[in-house]
Amino acid sequence: MNRYLSAVLADRMGVVLLTVLLVSAVWVPIASLVLPASHPLHMGSYSVALWGKYLCFGLLALSLDMVWGKLGILSLGHGVFFGLGGYVMGMYLMRQVGDRGVYGDPILPDFMVFLNWDELPWYWFGFDHAWIAFPLILIVPGLLAYVFGALAFRSRVTGVYLSIITQAMTYAVMLAFFRNELGFGGNNGLTGFFDILGYDLREDVTRAALFSATALSLAGCYVLCRCLFATRLGLLCTAVRDAESRVRFLGYRTDRVKLSVFVLSAAIAGLAGALYVPQVGIINPGEFSPLNSIEIVIWVALGGRGTLWGAVVGAVVVNVAKTQFTGWLPEGWLFMLGGLFVLTTLYLPRGLAMLVPKRVSGS
Amino acid sequence: MMNVRGGTLPPVFFQRLWRAVLLGLAVCFSPVQAADLPDALQSALEDLAGRDKVLRLEAVERIANSGTEESEALLQVILSGELYHWKPEDRFVRGEKDGRKFILYALEDGAELATVGRREAKKVSINNTLRGAVKSALATLDLIAPDPAKRLAGVRAQFAALAVPVERIDALLESESDTAVRDSLVTLRAMTLVSDETASGEPLMTAIAALGNSTEPGALTPLKGRFERSDDDAEKSALSSAIKAFESRQARFGMVKQVFFGLSLGSILVLAAIGLAITFGVMGVINMAHGELIMLGAYTTWAMQQLLPGQPGVALLLAIPMGFMVSASVGMVMERFAISKLYGRPLETLLLTFGFSLILQQAVRTFISARNVAVSNPSWMSGSLELHPMLSLTMNRVVIMFFCLAVFAVLWWVMQRTRFGLQLRAVTQHREMARCVGVRSRRIDTLTFGLGAGLAGLAGVALSQLGNVGPNLGQAWIVDSFLVVVFGGVGNLWGTLIGGLGIGVATKLIEPWSGAVLAKVLLLVAVILFIQRRPRGLFPPSGRSAGDN
Structure with missing residues (x-):
């Protein structure tokens, strides 16, 4: 245990991140629920949801940094795991709507009534129970990652080829989810949710609780990653990233190393998606677009890949900037984002993490 | 410079130019008929203006089959109800109503002739039967156009309606020399026969077989239609094998x-x-x-x-x-x-x-x-x-x-x-x-x-x-x-x-x-x-x- 604790504490910026997360997990509910609306530190439910969204993206970025920064696999399709987690949560929320939908059907979601479906497809069964749906948030993305990874890593698809086929995967899933016949709401996706675990999603309490849950999940996953990379498996990951052939020649099954971390990363991405959906209120196939997956890569690159905390910072910084910029100068945002990519890769190859002096970060 | 250039043109040139201008003016303003309608059309129009229903119908067909260049435009004028009889000149013209007057144009070249009062122009009115006859005549007009490409298009245009009688197709086939048009006509004939309920026996069987081997995409519709309606076994088997042959070729x-x-x-x-x-x-x-x-x-x-x-x-x-x-x-x-x-x-x-x-x-x-x-x-x-x-x-x-x-x-x-x-x-x-x-x-x-x-x-x-x-x-x-x-x-x-x-x-x-x-x-x-x-x-x-x- 001591080894793991010291691994977490060794990265001082990580400790800062953890502290901020834990404090905000407590502070945000207070600021939003206890403080009166006139108080300068009061947080409206809109900004609570907004920051909750940023932290979901942070969690997603963390999951990508696990495979890219630590394992050297650049996944251009991490959005697919995020989206699948989101869809599982969306299906659960959809089933909670009950007969409050526009068409008032007690069983079928609105879009199925609209498309004249007679009964719920088999893969929708059980989603009305949280104890079935919530584990699936981790299992579904993990399973896809397992099948995909098992095939790809065993046949030693590496580098650019792997990146391209992950991109093709998310593209294929996006096209499939755009079809109404698949039974996930076609291009409108799933929306019109009412409550989660019996709590109304529009209530300030629920939103604050979701925010805290997100912050705690992010903190938990960060600690999990730090501990993981302090183990033997973690060392192997670094070795695989730096010289895969040599590790293989030493007798390690590198495909299994990669597969296990890849699956874990996919499950974390799924968790991020599941936390994201109730806070933004919609999930649609646009989440699977290759562009979204590339944006995740940018967050990680900007924050500093391989540092774990950098990925989270990158995700939050880029998304805060995005919200600000699209508000003021909608035209300018893509110029800004594009410029950010160019300047980061040229002048900040290790991202914002480079700006933190070594004696501060401690690593 | 101008002098030199002017000097190079001989006076004869100006004389000729002047003559040409005079001639042009004469053509434009002369009240005489520039070119008569062909006699065949003229007599058909007289019948059309008459009262005898049978003669009037025949007149439309005569115009369509006259093979003259003007027939298409003429039929269009008839269809739009703009054909007038100019009584003082005893001449058929196209008229446009302008308030209480009529502006008359020549049918031959479209030149404006005169503006006359109501009494001088009598409208040649047509009823629905005639209108239908004119329309189908217009549709078949391309069948006898001098340009083979136009004839081909005309035949193809008939594939959907199948309104041309078999006898007429036979007559067209006799005079047709272009192979592509002939092939299309043969297909049209077979399609018409197959969709004709009264057809039977040897000619029908040949037509069915021909359609089975046809390359015309529209050939399937009459075959299928007849297969639905037919109750004759021999006919049905011939039809089904033709449909099969056609569909397999279509699939290829x-x-x-x-x-x-x-x-x-x-x-x-x-x-x-x-x-x-x-x-x-x-x-x-x-x-x-x-x-x-x-x-x-x-x-x-x-x-x-x-x-x-x-x-x-x-x-x-x-x-x-x-x-x-x-x-x-x-x-x-x-x-x-x-x-x-x-x-x-x-x-x-x-x-x-x-x-x-x-x-x-x-x-x-x-x-x-x-x-x-x-x-x-x-x-x-x-x-x-x-x-x-x-x-x-x-x-x-x-x-x-x-x-x-x-x-x-x-x-x-x-x-x-x-x-x-x-x-x-x-x-x-x-x-x-x-x-x-x-x-x-x-x-x-x-x-x-x-x-x-x-x-x-x-x-x-x-x-x-x-x-x-x-x-x-x-x-x-x-x-x-x-x-x-x-x-x-x-x-x-x-x-x-x-x-x-x-x-x-x-x-x-x-x-x-x-x-x-x-x-x-x-x-x-x-x-x-x-x-x-x-x-x-x-x-x-x-x-x-x-x-x-």
Whole structure:
């Protein structure tokens, strides 16, 4: 245990991140629920949801940094795991709507009534129970990652080829989810949710609780990653990233190393998606677009890949900037984002993490 | 000067000119009839103006069958109810009501004759029976047009209505000399017979067999219709075998058509991917801005058409070199100032070029328009090429297929037969060695990237002829382009060609039973699985350049 604790504490910026997360997990509910609306530190439910969204993206970025920064696999399709987690949560929320939908059907979601479906497809069964749906948030993305990874890593698809086929995967899933016949709401996706675990999603309490849950999940996953990379498996990951052939020649099954971390990363991405959906209120196939997956890569690159905390910072910084910029100068945002990519890769190859002096970060 | 020039014209010239002017005036203003209607038409019109119903109907047919040039225009006038009898002159004219007066025009040449009061002009009115007769007469008029192409079109126009009686077709067949028109007439006759309930016996059986062997797409409808209604066993079996024969032939042509569509899609994929085969395949730069370089090519076409209004063809031809140069220069600037700093770090270049792609996209949105712009097809790229009655190919796709092959051939020639190509291959195979023998590798890198970018521009010029041109044009192609290159095998131009065409044909062959979106999903999955089996593509690089670690 001591080894793991010291691994977490060794990265001082990580400790800062953890502290901020834990404090905000407590502070945000207070600021939003206890403080009166006139108080300068009061947080409206809109900004609570907004920051909750940023932290979901942070969690997603963390999951990508696990495979890219630590394992050297650049996944251009991490959005697919995020989206699948989101869809599982969306299906659960959809089933909670009950007969409050526009068409008032007690069983079928609105879009199925609209498309004249007679009964719920088999893969929708059980989603009305949280104890079935919530584990699936981790299992579904993990399973896809397992099948995909098992095939790809065993046949030693590496580098650019792997990146391209992950991109093709998310593209294929996006096209499939755009079809109404698949039974996930076609291009409108799933929306019109009412409550989660019996709590109304529009209530300030629920939103604050979701925010805290997100912050705690992010903190938990960060600690999990730090501990993981302090183990033997973690060392192997670094070795695989730096010289895969040599590790293989030493007798390690590198495909299994990669597969296990890849699956874990996919499950974390799924968790991020599941936390994201109730806070933004919609999930649609646009989440699977290759562009979204590339944006995740940018967050990680900007924050500093391989540092774990950098990925989270990158995700939050880029998304805060995005919200600000699209508000003021909608035209300018893509110029800004594009410029950010160019300047980061040229002048900040290790991202914002480079700006933190070594004696501060401690690593 | 004026004097000299005036002096060179002899006085005779002016006399002739004067005469010509006088003659023109005389023609314009003379009240005399310039050219009479042919006698046949004149007498038919007299009957039409009469009261005898049978004679009036016959008159319409006589006009239609007169074989004169004026008959079509005349029938149109009758149909629009503008035919008048000018009583004082006893002449048939076209009249337009203008308040209480009528303006009369000659039927022969459309010259304005006079403006007369109500009493002097009497309208030749027609009833519904006559109107129907005139309409069908107009439809069959093309059947006897002097131009064989017009006759052919006329016969084909009859395939749907089947309103021409068999006797009339027989009469037409006797006088017809053009084989294509004859064939169509025979088909028309068979179709008419098959859909005629009273037909039976030997002529009907021959007609059914003929339709079974026909290549006319419309031949199936009468066969199926009769098969539904018929209760005669012999007839039914003949019909069903004819339908079977027809449908199997139709399916064969359908297959050929799908393969063509597949090759067309494949050639577009090849065009889109070929530039990437250079930048990504040969140089190893993951160029995410490739799609936007394609987009720039398409916008260049649009810009050229704006610069040369009314000349879409010339603009398109000029857009080919311009599109290449615009994209190539943007690409070279990108390479020179940014990408070159990141060689050997492929994943970083991915991010960098993605940044460029966002900037280029937004630049087009801000400085041109966020909406799609209209790029027109020149006349030689619109319409379709009919190889067979059952097989017509859209012209723009045919042109683009040849364009793709031409681009590929030129690229192959550049790579294999020019000094630049030799240096390019040398640098990619062994950079240090190439530098040792005096190749300026930095310069070659920039030029190579420019070549790849320029090829993307060419793809954009071609794509502008197929669909919408908008800021998102490039994004639609980027995933496909990468897949084609990876599928074909990085660093192998032939792989890109075979891979692109293969993916195109496979997509179109599974599309009929799976639908377009599912076909694409299946193809993506298939390519992903294929990469598992052969991680280095269809034609993997070999030898020193393979770079195994």
